Amino acid sequence: MLRQHKIPVTILTGFLGSGKTTLLNRLLRDARNRHAAVIINEFGETGIDSELVFRTNEEIIEINKGCICCNVRADLIEVLKNLIVKLAKKEIQLSRVIIETTGLANPAPVIQTFLMDEIMSFWFEIDSVCTVVDSKHLPLHLEQEIAQEQIAFADLIIMNKLDLVSPEELKDLELRIKQMNATAEIISVTNSEVPMNKLIGINSFQLSEKVKIQPDLLTETHYHHHHDHMNSFVLKSDKPLILDRVNNWFSYLVQIKGESLYRYKGILHVKDVDRRVVFQGVHMLFASTEDRRWKENEPRKSELVFIGMNLNEEELKKGFRYCMDQDFNLQLEGYFFKD
Template identity: 40%
Template sequence: ERYKLDGIITVVDAKHIIQHLDDEKPDDVENESVEQLAFADRIMLNKIDLVSDDKIKEVESRIKAINGFAPIYHTQNSLIDPKELINIGSFDLERTLEMDPEFLDTESEHEHDQRVTSTSAKFEGELNVNKLDRWIGELMRTKGEDLFRYKGVLAVKGMDVKFVFQGVHMLFGGEFSEEIGLWKEGEKRECRFVFIGRNLDHDALQEGLMECIAEDLRFNVGDKVYANIGEFTEGKILKCWDQGNPYRVEIQNDEKSNVWVPIDDDRYVKSEL
C-alpha cells in the first residue's frame, strides 16, 4: 500500500561490462549481468569517459542484443537528470500504451549468441481472448522461469477497447479498460507484443500468438446448437462475438439462462449430439 515498483534501472560499467557478459558460468548458474540487463527499463551506460567511441558502440550493440527496448543513457559518475529515471510507470498497464519507438520497431530481430534475447512482432488482425488466456497460461507454466519481461497491446474480436498485458516470469496482468484505450473509428486493429527472456524460441512465440487469431464462426444468430455447460444442452445462438466470446447462447431450459461459448469448436458447442 505504501510502495509501488515504478521501473528497473540498471547501471552498466562501460569499461568492464563485456567481460562480465562473456563470463562462462556453470550450467546451473545464471549470468547476473545478462539478467540485470534483460530486466531493465532504463540503462545507464556509465564511465563513458574511460572508453573510446568505438567501444561505446560495441557495448551498446551487446546491450541491445539482450534488451533492445530499454533506453540507454550515457553518463559519467552516474550523473543524470532524475526525471529520466522516475515516474517510469513501467508496471502500470496504462503506460504500456505509451510505448517507446523501439517497441514499435518490429521489423528487426535482435540476435546474439547469448541465451538471453528479445523478440517483438506486429500484425494486423483480432484475437480470441479466451485462446490468448490459455496460451499465456501454458506459456507461463512451461517457460515462466525463462520469461523475464513481456508486454503487448492487442485487438480482441468483439471488444471496442484495447487489451493491454504485461508480465514478469509467472506474474501476469492484463485488462480491458476504456481509460487505457478505445479503438478509434478508422484505426487499424492490430496486435503488438514483445518478449525478453532466455532461450526464447522466437518463431514459436509468434506462431503461438497467431494461433490465437479469432476463428471464422460456424454458426449464425438463431441457429440451434448444443452448448457444453457441464453436459451438452440444447440452446440457441443469441449473438456472435459478444464481450470477446464467439457466441452468447440461450439455453433451452425453464430459466432461459445465457452462457458464453469461449472457443468455437466441438469441445464447447456443436450442431448435434
C-alpha cells in the same frame, strides 16, 4: 479498494562496480527526494555501501542478512510495513522508496514483492527498474548470467563510464543490449550524471501509452557469436486476436515457459473487444486488464514484447499465429491447444 496515490518505488540495480552508489548519492542530493526512504542491500554481515551513502534527512535502512533476491524478501516486506506504520502515525513523511540491490542480485523477486503481496501492491507501485552498467567492463560482465538478468528486467539502462569507451565500442554495446532487452531506454553518461527527470517520476515500469520498439536494432544478426543467454523478441499484427486462443496460449507460456520468461508485456487487439487489452508479466506472475477504448481513427493492432532466457522466436511466432487464425492448430512440448 484502490489506493489512488501510491508511493513510487525506484529499484536500482547493476553489476559490481557499475556506479550504483554514486547514482544513489546523486538521487539523495536532489530536493525532490527529500522525503525518500532508502533501502540498501549489501551482501554479507557487515555492510559497506551504507557508509558511502550521502547523509541527508532520508530514512536510510540497510538490509544485510543476505542478498534481497535470494532469501530476505520477508525482511524487505517487514521494512516496508514498518515504514507504512510510521507514515500512518505521522512520524515520517514518505514521498518515495529507493532500493539499491547488491551487484549480485537478480531483481525479479524484488519486483514480484510489489506485485504479489497485497499490502505492498496497495501502498506502493514500481516507478522504474534502473540498471547501471560499467561500459568499459560490460563485455566481461555479460559473460555472467546475473548481469544479463539485470539488463533483462530493466526499464532504464544507464551506460556509465562513457569516457572510457570509444563511440564504436558504445554502439556495439548498445546493439548487444537491445538484443537482450528490446524496450528499455538507454542513457549513456559519465560518473553516473543522470538527469533526474530521466530517472524519477517516469513510470516506466507500467505499460506506456505505446510499446517503444526500435526494429532496426532488433534485425542485427552479427552479434550471435556472443552466445548471450538473454534475448528479446517483438511480435506485431493488425489482425484481431481470438480471446479464447489468447487465454490458451498465455496459459501455456506461464505454466510451461514461465521460468524462462523474465519480462513480457504488450497491447492486444482482441476481436469483439472495443478496448485495448494490456498485459504485463514477470516469470509466472501475469496480469491483464482492459484499458481505454480504441480511438476512432487509431490503428488497432497488437504489440507484444518478450524478454527471457534462450527464447525460441519461431515458437513464439507460431503461438501468436495460433491466437489470430482459427484454422491453425498448435502443439508445443506436449501441450495441445484446444478451443
